[in-house]
Amino acid sequence: MGSSCGSIHSPTCRKEAAGTMSDIYSERLNPVPQGFSIHKAHRTSPFNMPLNHYHDAYEIYYMCSGERYYFIKDRTYRVQPGDLVLIDKHVLHKTQNITNGHERILLHYRDGFLDSLFGGSAWDPRSVFGQPVIRLNIKQQAVVESLLDRLLEESKAQTPESPIYVKITLMELLLFAGRCMRELASVPERTEPDNPMFERVASVAAYINGHYAEDLSLTLLSTLFHINPHYLSRIFNKVTGFSFVEYVNLVRLKEAQKLLSAGELNVTEVAESVGFESLTHFGRVFKASTGMSPKQYRQRFGN
Template identity: 30%
Template sequence: MLDTAAIIISQGKKIAYAYAEGVNDNMTQSHFHDFFELYYLLDGERLHMIEGETYHFTANDFVLFPPHIMHYSYGEKDMPFKRIVLYFTPDLITDEDVRQKLLEKVTIFTTQSLKASSILPLLQDLTRELDSPGKYHDAFISNQLNRLLLSILRLEFNAAKSIPKTRSAQAVDYIHTHYMDDISVNQLAEMLYISPYHLCHEFKNATGKTIIQYLNTTRILHAQRLMLETDYNITRISREVGFSNLTHFNRIFKKVTGVNPSEKKKQYKTNKW
């Protein structure tokens, strides 16, 4: 699925949204943004893996991701869904206390939240203005976005519980927490009491990637986070995320991102909010 909202943000806009619906349209790899994401499920069911934990979403559940949180969504076979995603940069949040609160952690809202139904009309008012700008457009967007976020923060809700993990999910979880270490297929298989062959088969079916492909992509995602959050040089970043060979790191980085590490680092410096 083409992420049109992310493309708009990458072109310099501070806020964008995208509506989508589909069947069997699944991500296969965790990713993160350097902006906020509000994901609202309008209809159907979806599974979200967030920082190694999996959550089951049904209609009118939504989640607010701060920047740099690893996540991806997928659905069961032949399960249709409709959703809205809203992306916005941190500087659009006008109140410093609100901004810091929203930056603290992922917040998941389920239909157990009695007042959650009040959020969708606010979100739809915002998306309509983005589609058809009216007078004082920028002021309206700022006001509506901050009203939406304050309304979310004032909701009363129960903490969402993650669902039991499959072996593939356990392997993914281990990779996300030990990506900086030496990890082998045999090691994962022994840990999960399964043969390497069957683990590789299950993992590829679940994620669309081999274990090594998934490990390398996860390492590169974390390398990008270090570029955003630290002043480490490329050599140190490569070591921090588990690469013992700088040439290998450079090759995998370009394969995953399309550019070499030094180019990506320059891009992040240019686009800091």
């Protein structure tokens, strides 16, 4: 089930020096310029993902060896060998060390990449991304590793058939993941419940995701959850990798992107709908994150 290590079509992430607000937010959205990319890495020393980010593509992460904490949207998961991680597009996430080294396979694909195969199908591959972490049994691990090895090989191959094989194999991986999810439907979602700090931050993050359109402040959340504001600020950053303000703004920006793409509201209405009181501040933060103004974003991605 092993395969050779190497980087194949790894996604290009737009990185700028941190410091100003523009620098910080531009590092959060990591664009995936190609329709598909896959990369295998084996790290022998501790590694913490330097950026907390989200993608304009779907992400699949398979843990070959080692263990890591994976913060996804508003929960922390302990990811172990044989776990399959499925992250929907525009979902904030970050990984952190548990063990000194680890080996993983990471792939991304964008909307439209599989349209030629799934067009007209009653099954929607996006349904797979409803459960972030799937713990596979030994038999399931063998199937997934075989499919990932094939994707690595075909991505590197330069034959006329390779692009088709990649799409077919990715489709098979998604279908198999969907089947595994149904088989594990009775198993509770795996998070990291043993650490009270993780649970408290998860509750705060979940509240932000459900109330982003409202007036949110560190003082308000510390009062609601009976946590000292300085302590909340510190543990929130430690668990998620985001400051409180960064996280609130990024949740609002993701929702703004959805509304702008739908095209039913003007820019002012979108800003108000996601909780920005100042249109100027909304435009500045939005452009720093996406590289374009809200109006430009709607023109490019609007329906």
